[in-house]
Amino acid sequence: VQKQTYAQRASKHANPAAKALLETIERKKSNLCVSVDVTKQADFLRIIDVVGPYICLVKTHIDVVEDFEPSLIDRLKELSMKHDFLIFEDRKFADIGNTVALQYSSGVYRISSWSHITNAHPVPGPGIVTGLASVGQPLGRGLLLLAEMSTKGNLATGAYTAQAVEIARAHRDFVIGFIAMRRMSEDNDEDFLILTPGVGLDSKGDAMGQQYRTPREVVFESGCDVIIVGRGIYGKGGDEEVKAQAERYRKEGWAAYEERIRA
Ligand code: UP6
Numbered sequence: 001v002q003k004q005t006y007a008q009r010a011s012k013h014a015n016p017a018a019k020a021l022l023e024t025i026e027r028k029k030s031n032l033c034v035s036v037d038v039t040k041q042a043d044f045l046r047i048i049d050v051v052g053p054y055i056c057l058v059k060t061h062i063d064v065v066e067d068f069e070p071s072l073i074d075r076l077k078e079l080s081m082k083h084d085f086l087i088f089e090d091r092k093f094a095d096i097g098n099t100v101a102l103q104y105s106s107g108v109y110r111i112s113s114w115s116h117i118t119n120a121h122p123v124p125g126p127g128i129v130t131g132l133a134s135v136g137q138p139l140g141r142g143l144l145l146l147a148e149m150s151t152k153g154n155l156a157t158g159a160y161t162a163q164a165v166e167i168a169r170a171h172r173d174f175v176i177g178f179i180a181m182r183r184m185s186e187d188n189d190e191d192f193l194i195l196t197p198g199v200g201l202d203s204k205g206d207a208m209g210q211q212y213r214t215p216r217e218v219v220f221e222s223g224c225d226v227i228i229v230g231r232g233i234y235g236k237g238g239d240e241e242v243k244a245q246a247e248r249y250r251k252e253g254w255a256a257y258e259e260r261i262r263a
Contacts, residue, residue, distance in 0.1 A: 002188060002223055003261050006031070009191055017116045017142030018176035018193055021086050025056045025226070028084060031219065031253045033057035033195065034246065035090070035230035039066045045075050047234045047242060052083025054246040057117070057195075059088045059228055062109050073114050088195075089115035092146065096124055097131025105135045112136050119144040119179055122164040129167060133174040142176035147184055150198025151209040168192060181213075183223035197228040201252065206231075215249060219256035220263075227253045 010022035025031050034051045036058060038044050044065060048058055058080070065072065080087055089111045093100040100120065104112045111118060112135045120128050122145045132143055147164035149156050156164075165184050168175040177193030178184050185192055200212030212232070218224045233245045 005261055015142050015176045016140035024086060028056055029254050030054055030056045030250045031226050031257055032250045033059050033226050033228045034233050035059040035228050036234060037061050037230050039064050041065055041067050041072050048079050050239050050242050051246040052079055054250040055085050057086045057088050059090050061090055086116040088117040091118050093120040094123055097127035100128055101131040101135050104132055112139055117142045119146055121146050122167050126167050129171045137174045143174050144177050144179050144195060145175060147178040148180040150211055152211055194224040195226040195228055196224040199227045199229045200232040215252040216256040219253055220259045
């Protein structure tokens with residue numbers, strides 16, 4: 001069980017993005033990451049402004065924004081300063097090292113220039129980490145590997161998950177942890193961060209294989225560090241309701257963490 005506090009872990013972490021995330025979690029008493037999967041710039045910015053005070057991290061799928069303009073990134077950065085949160089582009093890179101380095105640094109989105117944290121599928125092998133690290137490490141970024149997924153029937157299990165952890169161990173300076181459903185290492189000195197999607201209090205899943213667990217199941221029972229909530233927060237209607245849900249998930253996630261470090 002990971003019983004160290006976020007603050008203790010922050011003080012020891014060598015990667016700048018991981019350290020900043022842990023410090024933010026502690027400062028705001030929030031292990032909540034909101035996933036803002038909406039297609040209009042205005043909705044994207046409005047939701048982030050509403051949930052900002054309650055989160056440590058915003059997770060984006062920048063490529064679903066249909067009226068994207070580069071200035072959206074400036075507005076996002078302003079909100080991250082205003083509300084004190086980090087940014088995680090959920091890009092799920094999955095190609096050879098040379099290609100992902102280009103996808104990360106270039107194109108319309110230039111993800112490495114604004115996203116503190118991004119993630120990758122380990123399916124291509126260690127070269128994907130080498131490629132992404134060539135871009136992200138000099139910038140102080142952090143990478144998460146998708147060791148597991150939240151969806152029914154997913155293939156990220158068993159030996160695949162174990163191999164993902166081995167790839168991470170070989171690149172500890174840049175790989176800060178995992179997208180996973182549970183703790184991936186019992187070694188507290190490794191201190192991989194576990195960020196976990198598939199979190200919802202009012203629903204068990206959707207029609208396309210998503211499966212939800214509660215913040216308590218994720219943080220207390222499974223030992224994960226950050227809960228990622230999308231539709232459970234932004235899908236609930238007007239700003240007041242979105243704000244109320246963000247506060248609700250923040251409280252639940254933090255209570256589950258306190259229960260874990262005290263147990
Ligand atoms: N996500 C998952 N499961 C995974 C990996 N990533 O749901 O295994 C991402 C999705 C979505 C968010 O791409 O952005 O987390 C979950 O959204 P939801 O809370 O609305 O289901």
